[in-house]
Amino acid sequence: MTTLTQLQAVLDVLKLAERLKFELRHSYTSSGRQESVAEHTWRMSLMAVLMEPHLEQKVDMVKLLKMVIIHDLIEAEAxxxxxxxxxxxxxxxxxxxQREIQAIENLRAKLGEPLGPEIYELWFEFEEKTTYEAKVANAFDKLxxxxxxNEADIxxxxxxxxxxxxxxxxxxxxEPTLKRLKDLIEEQADEKMKASGIDTELIRSRVLAR
Known part of the structure; x- marks a missing residue:
């Protein structure tokens, strides 16, 4: 049976997670304001739901969503x-x-068994990018x-x-499907830069030369 202590730990983490609603990222929205960490995580989760049927390999959807949702949770502290x-x-x-590892260790201790170790292991799995779910989650993060x-002002x-x-x-x-999705997103960026007078061929050459 779930104890009051366990429920209080959940509430404590939810209170901590509320910070992600106002922890700002470098990216801007199309409305001109900076986006929050929570907004980034939400759309990553939506990407997972919408892309799951198109992936060429079967994915553990529950695990994938958990990984997506908790991958930036440590930023509420760090x-x-x-x-x-x-x-x-x-x-x-x-x-x-160092900050992130300390934050995930604090979360593991706060939540206790069995949830703490699960969150801890999922976070490191995401960071290590060795499993299919971790690779997919990381791809969604970058995409x-x-x-x-692409949606922000240039x-x-x-x-x-x-x-x-x-x-x-x-x-x-x-993952071939994610490669095609990447190509579409890259094309959007290319068109946006060209429309602003940026020499994208020069940039491509610079990137290829690295």
Whole structure:
């Protein structure tokens, strides 16, 4: 039987998770405001639901959704550090990892058995990208980011994000359907940049030369 202590732990984590509604990410929405972590996670979850029938390999949908929903939960405690910040200052990568590991360990302790260890293991599975579900979840993570960039005003893009629009291949090569979805999202980015007078051929050449 579920105890009051277990239910209180759930409420405590839900209270913590409420922070994700106002923890802002680097990405902007089409309305011109920054998106929240919660909004990113919600659309990743929707991507999973809508794409599941099209994946060429059977996926454990319950596991996939759990992984998607909890992958950024640690940011309620650790905060969001964008990939751009880490690219600009690689020393931040270790700081980010340490904060996130401490946050997931705190969540495991707070929730206790049996949920704490399950959340903990799913988070590390997502990070390690070894299982099919983890690879799919990570692909959705990267694709949703680019999709949001495509929907934001081009003036919110940093120059490095022009390059990143053509750097998603490594996240989708394992799944043909996700590769095709990536191509569509990449085409949107390409058209958006061209419409703003950006030389996308030069950017493609720069990315290929890396």
């Amino acid at each position: 905060g969001d550090m964008s990939a751009l910040d880490v690219l600009r200052n690689p020393s931040l990568r270790l700081v980010k990892q 949703e980011v680019q999709l949001q960039h 003036t919110t893009w940093e120059e490095i994000e022009y390059d990143m629009s053509y750097m998603m291949d490594k996240h989708v090569t394992f």
